[in-house]
Amino acid sequence: MTLDPWVLATILAMALATYATRAGGYLLFRAIRPGPRIRALLGYIPGTLFIAYVIPALAEGHAPQWVGAAASVAIMIATRQTAAAILGGTAVAWAVWALI
Amino acid sequence: MSLARPRFSWAAMRAGARLSIPMQIGVVPFAMVFGILAQDRGLSLLEATLMSGVVYAGSAQLLALSHWSVPAPVLAATLATFVVNLRLALMGPVLGPWLDRIRGWRLWASLFVMADQNWALSVGELQKGRFDAGFLFGSGVLMWLVWVLSTVVGYALGSAVRPPPGHPIYFAALAVFVSILVQVWRGRRDVLPWIVAALVALLTARLLPGTSWHIVAGALAGSAVGVWRDERA
Secondary structure, three states: OOOOHHHHHHHHHHHHHHHHHHHHHHHHHHHHOOOHHHHHHHHHHHHHHHHHHHHHHHHHOOHHHHHHHHHHHHHHHHHOOHHHHHHHHHHHHHHHHHHO | OHHHOOOOOHHHHHHHHHHOHHHHHHHHHHHHHHHHHHHHOOOOHHHHHHHHHHOOOHHHHHHHHHOOOOOOOHHHHHHHHHHHOHHHHHHHHHOHHHHOOOOHHHHHHHHHOOOHHHHHHHHHHHHOOOOOOHHHHHHHHHHHHHHHHHHHHHHHHHHHHOOOOOOHHHHHHHHHHHHHHHHHOOOHHHHHHHHHHHHHHHHHHHHOOOOOHHHHHHHHHHHHHHHHHHHHO
16 A cells, blocks of 8 residues: 555646646636637537547447447437447447357 | 526436446446556556546546556656546536536536546436536446446456456447437538548547547537538528
């Protein structure tokens, strides 16, 4: 149970940097009171942010991830249950991985 | 009338925690891998647990460990952490309709526990017209607990249980976001922004690997194209 001073300093600096991004973006937008154009931009952010997250990750993946992702989308459209889509997609990915 | 609507209710916290349970499946192996790697890199259990508890950002923690040295790399790890977490700066403002209604510790604590997964769930709730930030807080607190405890378990069990890289259990983390995509889809007007976001993200990921610039660049480019197209119409 040691706590090295350099490790402690690194952990605390990383924590500050992370909290700066978590709180900073929100506080900045609250301070500048964005107009309709920025609010329209934020309306697009959830979808485009997830696409920008998912597509490069899938491009690095292989058949299990691709089939699993397709299964998650299909289950989500059919059931609208996030839990079923996550569990079902992961199960399908695992099955494909076991088969090949 | 807005006074009648709860801002930070216990019921919403419980609903957030309950609905986030499937997402914890992706969190557990992620945190365990961090614990295993931390042990491998010579961190003590106290140091590994502290990092998970106060940083609470998986990809940044893993990136820091992958470039670890003695003495600990204060500047490099901090800069890398900031760049990997820049996406969080874009995520906070989207929840503005919730966060604007709370103050003090409720606001600061809700921002602290905001992570990719519970933000995604919260955006879904927001789009359904619910306005209680307790949902973000409740799902975040549970995820924080799972993250810290799984770090300890991974550290204690060591490499004996480490799933190999590419094992489909890691896909659970990605399946969360794939499923959320279906939920945030708003119809045909999303087609062009999403294509632009995907192309810019792929290109940026190739140019700047190991950061989250591709997420920031893709999201901003795709959204800007959407706004530009709407204003021309």
